[in-house]
Amino acid sequence: MSHFAALSELIGPAASLISDPDITASYSRDQAPFAESxxxxxxxxxxxxxxxxxxxxxxxxxxxxxxxxxxxxxLSGGANSSADSLVISLEKMNQILEIDSANQIARxxxxxxxxxxxxxxxEFGLAYLPDPASRDWSSLGGNAATNAGGMCxxxxxxxxxxxxxxxxxxxxxxxxxxxxxxxxxxxTYDLLHLFIGSExxxxxxxxxxxxxxxxxxxxxxxxxxFPTITKAAAAAAALLQYRPSMLEIxxxxxxxxxxAWHPLGFEVAGSVLLMQLDENHxxxxxxxxxxxxxxxxxxxxxxxxxxxxxxxRVRKLAYPALERMGATLLDDVALPxxxxxxxxxxxEALSKDTNLVIGIFGHAGDGNMHPxxxxxxxxxxxxERAQNAFGKIIEIAQSLGGTASGEHGIxxxxxxxxxxxxxxxxxxxxxxxxxxxxxxxxxxxxxKIP
Amino acid sequence: MSHFAALSELIGPAASLISDPDITASYSRDQAPFAESxxxxxxxxxxxxxxxxxxxxxxxxxxxxxxxxxxxxxLSGGANSSADSLVISLEKMNQILEIDSANQIARxxxxxxxxxxxxxxxEFGLAYLPDPASRDWSSLGGNAATNAGGMCxxxxxxxxxxxxxxxxxxxxxxxxxxxxxxxxxxxTYDLLHLFIGSExxxxxxxxxxxxxxxxxxxxxxxxxxFPTITKAAAAAAALLQYRPSMLEIxxxxxxxxxxAWHPLGFEVAGSVLLMQLDENHxxxxxxxxxxxxxxxxxxxxxxxxxxxxxxxRVRKLAYPALERMGATLLDDVALPxxxxxxxxxxxEALSKDTNLVIGIFGHAGDGNMHPxxxxxxxxxxxxERAQNAFGKIIEIAQSLGGTASGEHGIxxxxxxxxxxxxxxxxxxxxxxxxxxxxxxxxxxxxxKIP
Numbered sequence: 001m002s003h004f005a006a007l008s009e010l011i012g013p014a015a016s017l018i019s020d021p022d023i024t025a026s027y028s029r030d031q032a033p034f035a036e037s038x039x040x041x042x043x044x045x046x047x048x049x050x051x052x053x054x055x056x057x058x059x060x061x062x063x064x065x066x067x068x069x070x071x072x073x074x075l076s077g078g079a080n081s082s083a084d085s086l087v088i089s090l091e092k093m094n095q096i097l098e099i100d101s102a103n104q105i106a107r108x109x110x111x112x113x114x115x116x117x118x119x120x121x122x123e124f125g126l127a128y129l130p131d132p133a134s135r136d137w138s139s140l141g142g143n144a145a146t147n148a149g150g151m152c153x154x155x156x157x158x159x160x161x162x163x164x165x166x167x168x169x170x171x172x173x174x175x176x177x178x179x180x181x182x183x184x185x186x187x188t189y190d191l192l193h194l195f196i197g198s199e200x201x202x203x204x205x206x207x208x209x210x211x212x213x214x215x216x217x218x219x220x221x222x223x224x225x226f227p228t229i230t231k232a233a234a235a236a237a238a239l240l241q242y243r244p245s246m247l248e249i250x251x252x253x254x255x256x257x258x259x260a261w262h263p264l265g266f267e268v269a270g271s272v273l274l275m276q277l278d279e280n281h282x283x284x285x286x287x288x289x290x291x292x293x294x295x296x297x298x299x300x301x302x303x304x305x306x307x308x309x310x311x312x313r314v315r316k317l318a319y320p321a322l323e324r325m326g327a328t329l330l331d332d333v334a335l336p337x338x339x340x341x342x343x344x345x346x347x348e349a350l351s352k353d354t355n356l357v358i359g360i361f362g363h364a365g366d367g368n369m370h371p372x373x374x375x376x377x378x379x380x381x382x383x384e385r386a387q388n389a390f391g392k393i394i395e396i397a398q399s400l401g402g403t404a405s406g407e408h409g410i411x412x413x414x415x416x417x418x419x420x421x422x423x424x425x426x427x428x429x430x431x432x433x434x435x436x437x438x439x440x441x442x443x444x445x446x447x448k449i450p
Numbered sequence: 451m452s453h454f455a456a457l458s459e460l461i462g463p464a465a466s467l468i469s470d471p472d473i474t475a476s477y478s479r480d481q482a483p484f485a486e487s488x489x490x491x492x493x494x495x496x497x498x499x500x501x502x503x504x505x506x507x508x509x510x511x512x513x514x515x516x517x518x519x520x521x522x523x524x525l526s527g528g529a530n531s532s533a534d535s536l537v538i539s540l541e542k543m544n545q546i547l548e549i550d551s552a553n554q555i556a557r558x559x560x561x562x563x564x565x566x567x568x569x570x571x572x573e574f575g576l577a578y579l580p581d582p583a584s585r586d587w588s589s590l591g592g593n594a595a596t597n598a599g600g601m602c603x604x605x606x607x608x609x610x611x612x613x614x615x616x617x618x619x620x621x622x623x624x625x626x627x628x629x630x631x632x633x634x635x636x637x638t639y640d641l642l643h644l645f646i647g648s649e650x651x652x653x654x655x656x657x658x659x660x661x662x663x664x665x666x667x668x669x670x671x672x673x674x675x676f677p678t679i680t681k682a683a684a685a686a687a688a689l690l691q692y693r694p695s696m697l698e699i700x701x702x703x704x705x706x707x708x709x710a711w712h713p714l715g716f717e718v719a720g721s722v723l724l725m726q727l728d729e730n731h732x733x734x735x736x737x738x739x740x741x742x743x744x745x746x747x748x749x750x751x752x753x754x755x756x757x758x759x760x761x762x763r764v765r766k767l768a769y770p771a772l773e774r775m776g777a778t779l780l781d782d783v784a785l786p787x788x789x790x791x792x793x794x795x796x797x798e799a800l801s802k803d804t805n806l807v808i809g810i811f812g813h814a815g816d817g818n819m820h821p822x823x824x825x826x827x828x829x830x831x832x833x834e835r836a837q838n839a840f841g842k843i844i845e846i847a848q849s850l851g852g853t854a855s856g857e858h859g860i861x862x863x864x865x866x867x868x869x870x871x872x873x874x875x876x877x878x879x880x881x882x883x884x885x886x887x888x889x890x891x892x893x894x895x896x897x898k899i900p
Contacts, residue, residue, distance in 0.1 A: 102687045102788045103817075125691065147636045158634055160643075161611055176875050182784040183816035184608055184856035186597045186647045187868055189880050189898075193610075193643035197636045214693050237552045241575065243664050279729055334632040338552045366633035367553075406634035418637055425626050430639050432886040436879065448639075 003064060004042050007086070010054050016045035016092070027069060027087045028080065033329055034387055035077025035412045040067065040087040047092050049167060049175050049206040056204065056442075057173030059086055065445050068200035070111065070142025073134040075330060076411025078146065078199045078447055088204060090141050096120050097207070104212045105164060105181055110141025110205050117210070126212040129156045132407070133319075141205045147197030149407030154365030155245045155278075156213075158407065160196045167207035168195060171438040181209050194433070199409050200444040202437040219245055219276035220284050221308040224291040224299035229271035229360070233340035235294035236273055236364035240337070242283050242290075246276035247365030248315045251344060253351070254359035254372075257321040258314055266314060269297060273364065274315050276308070318361040322372045325357060329373040329386050331393045335402030337367040346396045347371050354385045358393075368406035369397070391417065415450045453514060454492050457536070460504050466495035466542070477519060477537045478530065483779055484837055485527025485862045490517065490537040497542050499617060499625050499656040506654065506892075507623030509536055515895050518650035520561065520592025523584040525780060526861025528596065528649045528897055538654060540591050546570050547657070554662045555614060555631055560591025560655050567660070576662040579606045582857070583769075591655045597647030599857030604815030605695045605728075606663075608857065610646045617657035618645060621888040631659050644883070649859050650894040652887040669695055669726035670734050671758040674741040674749035675719035679810070682721035683790035685744035686814035689725060690787070692733050692740075696726035697815030698765045701794060703801070704809035704822075707771040708764055716764060719747065723814065724765050726758070768811040772822045775807060779823040779836050781843045785852030787817040796846045797821050804835045808843075818856035819847070841867065865900045 001009075004019050011017055018024065019042050029037035046052045059066045065085035072079055081087050093109035096117060100106070101124040106117055114135040118128045131150035132138055138148065144166065149158045156162075165179035179185070179192035195202055226232035229251045236247055250258075255266045266272060273291065277283060281303045288299040302311065309316075322328055335343055344360055351358040362369035371393050375382035394404050394417045404410065404417040419427060430449050434441070451459075454469050461467055468474065469492050479487035496502045509516050515535035522529055531537050543559035546567060550556070551574040556567055564585040568578045581600035582588055588598065594616065599608045606612075615629035629635070629642035645652055676682035679701050686697055700708075705716045716722060723741065727733060731753045738749040752761065759766075772778055785793055794810055801808040812819035821843050825832035844854050844867045854860065854867040869877060880899050884891070 100786075100788075103786045104690060147640075149634050153634065157611065160640070161607065170875070174875050176873055176879075178876065180784075180853045180871075181851065182786060182818075182853050182856070184599050184603065184784040184813075184818045185853040186857060186859050187854045187864075188872055188876060189652075189883060190597075190610070190643045190647055191876070191879060191883070193640045197640055202639075214691055240554060241664050334630075334634040336550075336553045336632060338550075363634075368632075368634045401631065403630045403632050403635040404637045406632070407636060409636050414637075421630075422638055423626055425620070425624050426628065426638060426641070429626075429641060429886065433639060433641070433883065436882040436886060 018043045030074035030079040032077035037080035038083040040081040040085045043087045052169045053173040070139035073138040076409040077413045078411035106210045121212045127215040130159045146409040151246045162211040165209035168203040170203045199448045201448045216278040218305035219278040220281040220303035221311040222275045222301035224273045224296045225269035226271045229344045230341040231295040232271035237337045244275045245278040248274040249364035251360040254318045258317045261321045322359045326374045329390045331371045332408035333397035334368045334406030339400040410448045418450045468493045480524035480529040482527035487530035488533040490531040490535045493537045502619045503623040520589035523588040526859040527863045528861035556660045571662045577665040580609045596859040601696045612661040615659035618653040620653045649898045666728040668755035669728040670731040670753035671761040672725045672751035674723045674746040676721045679721035679794045680791040681745040687787045694725045695728040698724040699814035701810040704768045708767045711771045772809045776824045779840045781821045782858040783847035784818040784856030789850040860898045868900045
C-alpha cells in the first residue's frame with residue numbers, strides 16, 4: 001500500500017488528504033524567491049489536532065518528512081516541500097475558539113488569520129498587537145512558528161511576547177499543552193518559547209492562547225525627510241526616547257522607486273523617517289525638533305487618524321515600488337540601531353560593486369532592516385549576483401553585531417549563515433534539542449538548523 | 451586528594467573557595483521556610499566565568515552536585531544545598547559592564563543587584579523595569595534563573611520579557627552565548643528563554659544583556675476600599691482597561707494584621723485595591739468611579755509622587771505585619787484574574803478548617819496571589835497543618851485553572867505539585883531537555899522537575 005493510501009485509511013474518508021498534482025504543486029512553496037521546492041506526495045488540509053496526530057504518528061513510524069504550512073506567506077522557504085514529503089496545512093483550522101475579555105486572552109486555532117483575531121478583539125475594546133506586514137493574510141500559527149515581527153514591535157515586542165500557551169502535536173503524534181493561560185507561570189521549563197520561532201521543526205502548533213491588550217488609541221503620525229540616511233538613522237536612535245509605536249526608515253533608492261511610480265514629493269530627500277505615537281500626541285512638535293537637531297529637511301505630523309494612511313504611504317509602497325522594477329530578493333537582518341548608518345553605507349557600496357539596485361527600508365526603531373535587491377527578470381547572471389549579494393548583506397549585518405534574521409526566519413535559505421554568529425556548541429545543542437522532540441528528524445528536515 | 455583540595459588546585463590560589471563550616475553553613479539555604487538543606491562541602495565565591503568553568507568541568511567529571519546561588523533571596527528552596535554539594539555564589543560578579551543608552555540595553559554580570567542596575571539606568575533617563583519585592587537585594591542572575599515577577603508585571607511583563615542575551619557556563623564547563631543583543635532575532639531556537647526560569651538546573655548564567663526602556667513618568671497612585679474581597683476582585687478585572695502599572699489587592703485578614711501594628715484607618719474595610727497609572731493621570735477619577743460601580747466604600751488618589759509611598763504603605767506592610775504574628779509560610783500561585791474571588795473564598799474556608807490565620811494579598815492585575823499562612827512559633831502541630839495548607843492552596847489554584855508558581859519558582863518545595871497540572875509527556879520532555887544540557891545531572895539535582 002502506498003503511503004497515500006495508508007494515510008487515507010488511517011485518517012478516514014472525511015479528511016481532506018489530497019494527491020492531485022495540480023493542488024500539491026500549489027502547496028510546494030512559500031514566498032521565498034530562490035529556495036528549492038518540489039510538490040509533496042500529499043497535502044493534508046487538517047481539520048483537527050486528531051487528524052494531525054494520526055498523520056504524524058504514521059509519518060514518524062515510516063520516517064516520512066512532514067512540512068507544516070500556515071498561510072504560505074513565509075519569506076525564507078520554511079514551508080517548502082520536497083517530493084517525498086507530506087505537507088500539513090493548518091488553513092482549515094481557522095476558528096477563534098474563545099475571546100476571554102476579562103482575562104484579556106484569546107484562544108485560537110493555529111490557522112486563524114492575524115487580522116481576523118485583531119478585528120474580533122476590537123469588538124471588546126481589545127487588540128492583538130503583533131503586526132507583521134503579512135497580517136492581513138498570514139496565520140497566527142505561522143506567526144508563532146516564525147516568531148513574526150512587524151512595525152509595532154519597537155514598542156510592543158515580537159510575537160514571542162504575546163503568546164501564553166499552545167497546543168502542540170509532537171512528532172510521535174502525542175498532543176500536548178505548553179505554557180499556561182495565566183499571565184505569570186514558572187512551573188515548568190519554558191518549552192513554550194522553544195517552539196516559538198522553531199519553524200515547524202519541533203512539532204506542529206495547533207492551538208494558541210494569546211495576549212490581548214486594551215486597544216491603544218489611534219496614533220499620531222509623523223514624517224520627516226533627511227538629506228542622508230546617515231542623519232535619519234542617527235535621529236531614529238534619538239527618537240526612541242518618545243516611545244514610538246512605529247519607527248520606520250526608507251532610503252533614497254527606495255524613495256526614487258516610489259516617486260517613479262506614485263510621486264509623493266520625496267525627490268530631494270535622501271531618506272525618510274516615519275513615526276507613530278500612540279500615547280502622548282503632545283510630543284509631536286518635540287519629535288520634529290529632535291529631527292531638526294539631526295539635520296532634517298522638513299517634517300509634518302497629524303493626529304487625525306484619517307491622515308495616517310497618507311503619511312505612511314511611502315513606507316507601504318516601498319516594497320511594491322521596488323518589485324515594479326524587476327525581480328526582487330527581500331532580505332531581513334537585524335542589527336543594533338546605532339549601526340544602521342554604517343550598515344546602509346556598506347550595502348550601498350555592495351550595490352555599486354555588484355551593479356544591482358538595492359533599496360533599503362525597515363523597522364529603524366528595532367534595527368530590523370529589509371534591503372531589497374532588484375534585478376532584471378530573466379537575467380540569469382544578475383540573478384546569481386543578486387543571490388550572492390543577499391548573502392553578503394547578511395554577513396555585513398553580522399559583522400556589525402547583527403543577526404541573520406530579525407523576523408522572517410532561517411527556513412531553507414539561511415541555514416548556511418547561522419554558523420557565522422553562533423558557536424558550534426550552540427548548534428550542537430540545537431540539534432540535541434531537536435532530537436528530543438523529533439528523534440527521527442521527520443519535521444521540516446533541513447530547515448532552521450545548519 | 452579531597453574534592454576541595456583538587457578544586458583549590460585547579461581554580462588556583464586567587465580564588466575564593468571556602469570550606470570553613472561557619473561560612474558554608476551560611477550558604478546552605480535561601481529564604482524558604484521548610485525546605486531541607488545542609489551546608490555544602492565548599493562554597494566558591496566566583497569572580498569570573500572561567501573560575502566557574504573550571505569548577506563545573508571538575509564537578510561534571512566527578513559527578514558532584516552544584517548549587518548556584520545569587521543573593522540567596524529565593525523563596526522556594528531553589529538555592530538550598532546538600533552536604534555533598536558545591537555552592538557557586540555569583541555575589542562577587544556584580545559589575546555593570548556596559549549601559550548602552552542609544553541601543554537601550556545593559557550588559558551586566560549575573561551578581562548585580564536589580565536595584566543597582568535600575569539606579570545606573572536612571573542616570574540615562576532609562577529604567578530596568580522588573581521589580582520583584584526583593585529588588586533591593588536580589589540579583590539579576592537570580593531574577594533570570596527564577597523568571598522573577600513583581601508589581602509592574604501587570605503592565606510590563608516578567609523578567610523573561612526583558613532579557614535579550616546571556617552568557618552561560620554549561621555543566622561540562624563550556625562557556626556559551628545565547629540570544630542576541632539586537633531587539634529582534636530568530637536565528638536560533640529560543641534557548642535563551644529555556645534558561646529563564648530554569649532555576650540553576652541547566653547551566654550557570656554568568657552575564658546578561660537586558661532591555662532598558664525610557665523611564666516611565668512618576669505614577670499617580672490610587673487606593674480604594676471595598677466591603678468584601680469578592681467585590682474588590684471583580685473591580686480589579688475591570689480596572690485592567692486603564693492599563694495600570696500596578697494593581698494590588700489586600701484581604702481583610704491582612705488589613706487587620708496591618709491595623710494591629712500600624713493603624714492606617716482600614717478597620718472597616720473588607721479589602722483594599724491599590725493601583726498606579728504611569729501614563730494617563732487624568733483617568734484617576736474614572737478609575738474611582740469604576741470602583742464605585744463595583745461597590746467600593748471609599749477611594750482616594752494623588753498624582754503627587756510624594757504621596758505614593760503613603761498610599762501603598764498598607765501593601766508594603768502586608769507581609770511584615772503577618773510575620774509579626776508568628777511563623778509564616780508565604781505561598782505563590784497564579785490564576786486567571788476572574789478566579790481571584792473564588793480562590794479567596796476557598797482559601798478562607800481552608801483557614802477556618804485548619805484553624806490557621808491565612809492573610810491573602812498579591813498582584814491582582816495578573817492573578818498572582820501570595821496567601822501567607824501564620825502559625826505560632828514553636829507549635830509543631832500547627833507548623834504541620836501550615837505546611838499541609840501550603841500545598842492545599844496550590845491545589846485550589848490549580849483547580850481554578852491556575853498554576854503552582856507565578857514568580858517564586860518550584861525549587862525544592864513544589865516539585866510534588868507540578869504533575870497536577872502538567873502531563874507526564876511534558877515532564878518527560880523536561881527531563882530529556884535537562885539531559886541535553888546536564889547529562890550527569892549535577893546541576894541543582896532534585897529542584898524544579900518532579
